[in-house]
Amino acid sequence: MADGNGQTYDRGMATRRRVLGDAHVDRAEACKTGFDDDFQRFITEGAWGSVWSRPGLTPRERSLVTLALLAAGGHHEEVAMHTRATANTGATPDDLKEVLLHVAVYAGVPVANEAIRVVKQTLEDSGRLEPAAGDGQR
Structure with missing residues (x-):
């Protein structure tokens, strides 16, 4: 265009x-x-x-849609890149968790499982992943 x-x-x-x-x-x-x-x-x-x-969607909403589509397609490098970008778009780790649950239902558990692994590692690497309640170790 x-x-x-x-x-x-x-x-x-x-x-x-x-x-x-x-x-x-x-x-x-x-x-x-x-x-x-x-x-x-x-x-x-x-x-x-x-x-x-x-103007139709916020950057946060675009991040979530993009991550869902990339995860569903198995595009792991792009999932990691767009996960890092959520620090700039306002999408939270909880938002990503919800999106990946949707991916599991609509695109399949195997692709969601791998995307969860990539997102979790990317969030850990950036210091944006909180340990689970009662979880003293990672």
Whole structure:
């Protein structure tokens, strides 16, 4: 959905940075080559500039929908990336737990089980996972 003057790209890059963080986007941009430059532009304009930038859902809601779809599809690296992004979108670990229960019912226990493993590890790594009540160890 390029608009010819770069507005969609600029809006997408701003949204991408707000959601994923400058460090992540800077790393992705630094790794970009002539081979994937068109793809990076496509996702920045299409996903971030045209969809994530729409006013219809909050960033938190978009995070939850995105994580459910990625988990259902078994896209573990993207699940981890978007789990890290929830620190910027306002989705809580409890929100993620509820989404993954929905994934288990509608997409299957095996994909939800693996997504729970990825999300749990990602939250632990970021210090955002609280130990269970009465659980003195992890």
